[in-house]
Amino acid sequence: EAGVAQSPRYKIIEKRQSVAFWCNPISGHATLYWYQQILGQGPKLLIQFQNNGVVDDSQLPKDRFSAERLKGVDSTLKIQPAKLEDSAVYLCASSGLGETQYFGPGTRLLVL
């Protein structure tokens, strides 16, 4: 069974630029999560989708971050404009009914 796929794996941008990350969850998993992991810290949830609806986006900085999950499968997370403090690893995870969350390899973002 294929795992959670994410791209790109690495991204370097300058502040005030825009960036987008893509996630393809495990086939059949209805729930998809985006976490932000700042260096030296544990991951923190940004947004959770159930199919194509948002369950929790209370910690998403909505002035600059947006996410969508069209058709309830793939998801994109966008930052516009990026700030220096957005430098982090962005982890996507998915879970099926009654299952544990499984994580993708993450996208490492560096904002200069």
Add this chain to the structure above:
Amino acid sequence: AQKITQTQPGMFVQEKEAVTLDCTYDTSDPSYGLFWYKQPSSGEMIFLIYQGSYDQQNATEGRYSLNFQKARKSANLVISASQLGDSAMYFCAMSRGLRNAGNMLTFGGGTRLMVKP
């Protein structure tokens, strides 16, 4: 609100020995799940073990076991017979509700384990 605390920023263990990684939690919910994940330098979070708040017995998965002490609100991870490949960051996490609720995870700050040959 839920909170996870991992008080050991880093630990060394000799290869083939056992090691315990500490985790304490705080929640007012009666139903919750406790998880341990391993994060090697490649960055991916690898699920290791799960314990539900109503489980009477400690969870075990191969060389991993979870020492669940509900009254003390602790969920320590025990790794037996350490291997060089166990060197990584280890994160304790909890969910509101049991695993099948599909809720978000709250993570601790992590413990870096280094296995010495």
